[in-house]
Amino acid sequence: MPDAHxxxxxxxxGGGGKEMDQLIKKIFFQAFENPxxxxxxxxxxxxxxxxxxxxxDSFTVSPLFFDGGDIGKLAVAGTVNDLAMMAAKPQYLSxxxxxxxxxxxxxxxxxxxxxxxxxxxxxxxxxxxxxxxxPKGCADGVFINTTGVGHILQSDISVKNLQAGDAIIVSRDVxxxxxxxxxxxxxxxxxxxxxxxxxxxxxxVQALIDAKLPIHAMRDATRGGLSAVxxxxxxxxxxxxxxxxxxxxxxxxxxxxxxxxxxxxxxLANEGTFIVAIPQxxxxxxxxxxxxxxxxxxxxxxxxxxxxxxxxxxxxTPWGSQRYLDLPQGELLPRIC
Ligand code: MG
Numbered sequence: 001m002p003d004a005h006x007x008x009x010x011x012x013x014g015g016g017g018k019e020m021d022q023l024i025k026k027i028f029f030q031a032f033e034n035p036x037x038x039x040x041x042x043x044x045x046x047x048x049x050x051x052x053x054x055x056x057d058s059f060t061v062s063p064l065f066f067d068g069g070d071i072g073k074l075a076v077a078g079t080v081n082d083l084a085m086m087a088a089k090p091q092y093l094s095x096x097x098x099x100x101x102x103x104x105x106x107x108x109x110x111x112x113x114x115x116x117x118x119x120x121x122x123x124x125x126x127x128x129x130x131x132x133x134x135p136k137g138c139a140d141g142v143f144i145n146t147t148g149v150g151h152i153l154q155s156d157i158s159v160k161n162l163q164a165g166d167a168i169i170v171s172r173d174v175x176x177x178x179x180x181x182x183x184x185x186x187x188x189x190x191x192x193x194x195x196x197x198x199x200x201x202x203x204x205v206q207a208l209i210d211a212k213l214p215i216h217a218m219r220d221a222t223r224g225g226l227s228a229v230x231x232x233x234x235x236x237x238x239x240x241x242x243x244x245x246x247x248x249x250x251x252x253x254x255x256x257x258x259x260x261x262x263x264x265x266x267x268l269a270n271e272g273t274f275i276v277a278i279p280q281x282x283x284x285x286x287x288x289x290x291x292x293x294x295x296x297x298x299x300x301x302x303x304x305x306x307x308x309x310x311x312x313x314x315x316x317t318p319w320g321s322q323r324y325l326d327l328p329q330g331e332l333l334p335r336i337c
Contacts, residue, residue, distance in 0.1 A: 009103045014133030027109060028129060031116040036092075036127040044127035046092055051155065053088035055079060056147040062335040064111070064141050066184045068176075068195030072111035074271060074337060075144040076118035077200045078222070084205040085218045085274060087157045088150035090124040095146045097131045100139040111142065122202035124148065154209050161216040162237035166305040167283035169276040171204070171296045172197060173249035174226050178268030179257045181336055194253040197295065199272030204293045208276075213286050217277040223336060224328050226266040229275045230313040231327045238310050243303030243325070246318045267328035269336045277305060 012019040029038055036044045059075040069077075080090040095115070099108070119126065176197040183194060201220065208215060217237075219229045226248070234241045250265045258265050272295060278286050283301055290299040313325040 007105045009099050009101060009105060009108065009133055011101050011133050011135065014099070014131055020131065024131060027105075027112055028131070031112045032119070032126040032129075034125045034127065036125065037129075044092065044094075046127065046149070048149065048151070051152040052149050053083050053086040053152050054147075054149050055082040056145065057082065058143065058145040059337060060140075060143050060335050061181070061337050062140060063181075063184055064107070066196055067180050069198035069271070070111055070114050071142060071144055072114035073118045074198055075146045076115045076124075077198055077271060078337060079146040079148040080118075080122050080124055081201045081220045081272070081274070083148050083150040084122075084202045085157075085220055086152060087154035087205065087209055087215070087218070088152045089206070090122040090148055090202055091150045092127045093119070093124055093146050093148040095126050095129045095144060097129070098139050098143040099131065099133050100141055101133055101136045103141055108142070111144075118200055121200040124150070154215065157215055157218055159217055159219065159233055159236040162233050162239050162241075162277045162305050163216060163279070164239060164305055164307045165280055166216055166277040167280045167301045168230070168241060168243060168303045168305065169278065169283060169286060169290070169299060170221075170226065170248065170302050171201075171274045171276070171290055171299045172272075173251045173254070173298055174221065174270055174273055175250060175254040175258070175265035175268035176273070177271040178225065178263075178333055178336060179254045181269075182257060182261065182333060188257075192253040194251065197270050197272040199295055201272060201274055204290060204296060207289050207292070208286060211285065211289055213278060213282050213289075215276060215278050215286075218274055220272075220274045221270045223269050225268045225270060226275065227264065227313070227325050227328055228267075230325065233277065234313050235311045237305075240306045240309040240311075241303060241313045242306060242316065243313065244316050247300055247302045249298045249300055263332060264328075266325060267332060269333070271337065280304065
């Protein structure tokens, strides 16, 4: 195994021979160590009973490292969060790396240790994986795919399950991940502490499940942001959603960047922010649980579900005028996750 200092990944590290074996053992096994992975069978042997959620995602974020996270943290949090949104306890993940020849071993180690750290938050394990190395120029540094499974602890949580009278809660201020990537990419050095919201949402979701709250739907507001989630819900459940602009938390830095670039904070991606639809009478209990988590101290009810204007999201501005909040159009920011 090359030592980490000024060593890079070579094509031979994906060749299936000695170099690949060393890379896998020294970097991946060391960080992700568990009996299933280290058994080195052709496939992981799992014991799964009951209803299971299953999801996959590929990560191509550029830059690989950003304020508040990196591609490794994102690759674990992203998949774990999709399981959590189905009230499924994240258990087993696969991870596949596509690495460009010449990628720094020390950067790979940083990414892998971020993954291990993020996995520990939900106690999920990486139980199988794959490594490919492609010639220089055939990829951009590193791409990661993760797939995850987990037991569903609370059924009936669905995009089709919103009902008139539900409150809509957002877990924190919106648009941070998109803004952080934009700022890093544009080389902007605003006088700010803007960081991505990238985080594992399982602990907060687990607290909501433990409280046995009658949650109707949950979704993390990733690509397409808050606007996409609300529009997807309104259509899938055939309901109207009304939200109050003045109630939606948005950080000043995000507002500033949006003004500069002509974006809507509601369209920007988040990687540790989720939306909950829950009957009005249970909303206060959900909020008080969510606000106990540091990243969700400013969780807020931002609107409600009704039977009018089915399939539409109506936003009321602070001046009382109303407009439709549409699905974002076009590609605002490619390679955001
Ligand atoms: Mg999702």
